[in-house]
Amino acid sequence: MTEFQLSIPGGDPWPPSPERMPHLLSINHIYAYVCDLKRHVNVGTIGHVDHGKTTLTAAITKVLAEEGKAKAIAFDEIDKAPEEKKRGIPIAMAHVEYETVKRQYAHVDCPGHADYVKNMITGAAQMDGGILVVSAPDGLMPQTKEHILLARKAGVPSLVCFLNKVDDIDDPELLELVEMELHAS
Template sequence: MRVIGTAGHVDHGKSTLVHALTGIDPDRLKEEKARGMTIDLGFAWIELPVPGSDDATESAGIVDVPGHIDFIKNMLAGVGGIDAAVLVIAADEGVMPQTREHLAILDLLAVPAAVVALTKTDLIDDPEWLELVELDVAELLASTHLRDAPIVPVSAPTGAGLDHLRHTLAGVLADLPPRRNRSRPRLPVDRIFTLSGFGTIVTGTLLDGALAVGDAVEILPGRKPARIRSLQTHKRQVETAVPGSRLAINLTGVATDDLRRGDVVARPGTLEPTVLVDARFRLLPDATRPLKHNQLVDFFAGAAEISAHVRLLGTEVLEPGAEAFVQLRLDRPAVVAAGDRFILRQPS
């Protein structure tokens, strides 16, 4: 299974596009509907054509993220486990500040693939303007690992380009290698709620290993024991889930008050929480200020957000565009694995 995440500037039509593609409104909060703006993560799924087949389809999960700068932390909680991104750029506005920041995040996290959806093309009468926007987007992508991402003009209200976008997404996902499976189930929790008659539900993307109904699990970093009562993916009950699945897990033995976004569902004894992380770090060239030794930062990994102090190894100051080995001392334990990508943000 594959998971797609949206990205892009506020009001460029991410949620509207998801709704047009899937028939599912990802904005689930009353405040989101009242303000007409995504605030927290939204979820949907899409049936994509199987390349080379006339009528077969395959399901993919969708994580819809907020575009407003005030909710960037929620965006970061949603993109850690995705296979591909749909970078949404409105044709009438073109590249905007959050377009750049979201693309930088996708690049830093090494999201494997992307498609650019050029939305609101129904508002553009001048084809030359559309060509200029596409050239601007291509220039923006050129300095990232997503430089070859296809650009697909679409209109959610008219439906123009949506089938092309579906087929493009299907092709991009089909070209990806299988997810690496180290047989150590790991699911960062991005949503927690209670359902009447069922109890505690957590959702997230299964990054590794398999989970099955009846499995004993522990919730890290607090090592809270629990058991899987049921598993659901795309509103369908399943007995076993494989890496890459978007899951809703019904847990017994643990209450919602004992959980937080960023916790990790794992098999008992397979993962070890830590407060020290050794890493290689790159400060973006357009960072507004340098990073100093022992500076306080916000650490984002999986769906977790943790305050940390960064120790620069071999230097006292890291200038924008430079790289260094660092050691992060976290204020509370995190669950990470070798090779994981992360984001640091300097508190404002």
């Protein structure tokens, strides 16, 4: 059996002498460092225009800002392009960042308008998971169904549904109908 003598920068032999060992990181130090890193997750809000995607994104940053885990970003700061303000609809994707105890999130707020579906596809292609925002009074709209299909085609592995504007519905049966429609899609 052949023995190898390795050296590290500076000409010191490997393995180092016991007195030099404290200056090097042990596997335990490396493991502790790696375990301390937070997993990075790309998420995005998708759904029909005016169902509340940007409002939900702003609310997430507000809640997490109260815990010191994000910068609170107001609704009108997310849709800040002059054309968006003029037309009253998001055109470009907006990016926000926040974190939880275990993860760092890069959040893409995708436009819901049919004219800007290309921008939604670009955002979905980068997502590890998506939040499908559906307005309870409106239910599933054609654009909602298209966004579900496009997210699947783009390879988004997981979608959760956020049923928005539930307080605008007085009839519990109507709400149940919307929920059933969501489960079916």
